[in-house]
Amino acid sequence: MDAGRQSDSTSGNNRITVERKSDRELVVTRSFNxxxxxxxxxxxxxxxxxxxxxxxxxxxxxxxxxxxxxxxGTYRFEFGHPASEQxxxxxxxxxxxxxxxxxxxxxxxxGEDGSVTTVIFEERGGETLVVMRDLYPSKEALDAAIxxxxxxxxxxxxxxxxxxxxxxxxxxx
Amino acid sequence: xxxxxxxxxxxSFAALSDATRRGVLEQLGRGNASITDLAxxxxxxxxxxxxxxxxxxxxxxxxxxxxGRIRTCKLGLRRLEEEAAWIERYRQLWAAxxxxxDKIVEELKRKEKIDGRRKTK
Numbered sequence: 001m002d003a004g005r006q007s008d009s010t011s012g013n014n015r016i017t018v019e020r021k022s023d024r025e026l027v028v029t030r031s032f033n034x035x036x037x038x039x040x041x042x043x044x045x046x047x048x049x050x051x052x053x054x055x056x057x058x059x060x061x062x063x064x065x066x067x068x069x070x071x072x073g074t075y076r077f078e079f080g081h082p083a084s085e086q087x088x089x090x091x092x093x094x095x096x097x098x099x100x101x102x103x104x105x106x107x108x109x110x111g112e113d114g115s116v117t118t119v120i121f122e123e124r125g126g127e128t129l130v131v132m133r134d135l136y137p138s139k140e141a142l143d144a145a146i147x148x149x150x151x152x153x154x155x156x157x158x159x160x161x162x163x164x165x166x167x168x169x170x171x172x173x
Numbered sequence: 174x175x176x177x178x179x180x181x182x183x184x185s186f187a188a189l190s191d192a193t194r195r196g197v198l199e200q201l202g203r204g205n206a207s208i209t210d211l212a213x214x215x216x217x218x219x220x221x222x223x224x225x226x227x228x229x230x231x232x233x234x235x236x237x238x239x240x241g242r243i244r245t246c247k248l249g250l251r252r253l254e255e256e257a258a259w260i261e262r263y264r265q266l267w268a269a270x271x272x273x274x275d276k277i278v279e280e281l282k283r284k285e286k287i288d289g290r291r292k293t294k
Contacts, residue, residue: 018263018264032271033278
């Protein structure tokens with residue numbers, strides 16, 4: 001479990017952990033210094049979601065952001081990135097929206113191999129622990145996502161490092 | 174097992190976070206070099222260069238071999254495993270998102286405080 005305590009080069013002292021919990025599941029945790037209702041609001045109001053879902057440091061920006069955040073509602077996000085001519089689209093359906101505690105949605109851009117994301121908001125003493133699970137339909141589906149190299153479509157942002165590793169012969173040649 | 178590879182990858186990324194160390198890898202990509210050579214090339218003391226090389230060595234990016242008095246460095250054979258590299262990218266994406274989310278959350282908290290004060294008065 002110690003990996004969770006590793007230093008985090010990208011976000012100062014905020015503790016984010018990412019683990020492949022099983023053959024077909026990834027789990028991300030992070031806590032926020034605010035009550036669950038506030039954190040939940042930022043995940044469920046499109047005008048707020050829009051402001052953090054496409055981080056500037058990744059060079060991506062929203063072209064459009066539609067989200068009907070209620071059980072059975074759909075969403076569609078389109079992003080632009082300088083390295084990609086085509087906009088990147090992500091879409092799916094909210095399976096469950098329980099105020100201040102739970103959000104579940106599908107990721108359908110990948111077809112049948114798409115994951116289902118469950119976000120749980122746990123409030124403790126004014127802080128909220130966010131636990132996000134990405135569950136793939138099979139081990140093969142998660143392995144395929146990994147092999148494709150895309151990270152929710154943002155793989156290009158890491159191109160620089162990959163390139164460096166390849167030129168050095170450290171990476172795959 | 175996953176934890177193991179994640180930890181290994183953190184050491185790789187930490188090793189690569191430093192410009193000098195990236196330079197050393199680039200240099201070694203052109204050919205093997207001794208610590209003395211590297212220290213000279215990067216205008217560093219031997220001790221300073223030894224430290225950098227040892228970080229790279231621990232991350233498996235460089236291997237060294239001492240023959241006589243000379244320690245020769247060359248690129249390590251280990252390549253980044255796909256899975257751990259992917260997970261690292263995934264982590265970075267979410268870390269970046271959550272840093273932005275922190276800002277929104279702070280803003281909402283401030284707003285709630287102001288609204289709360291208005292209501293009670």
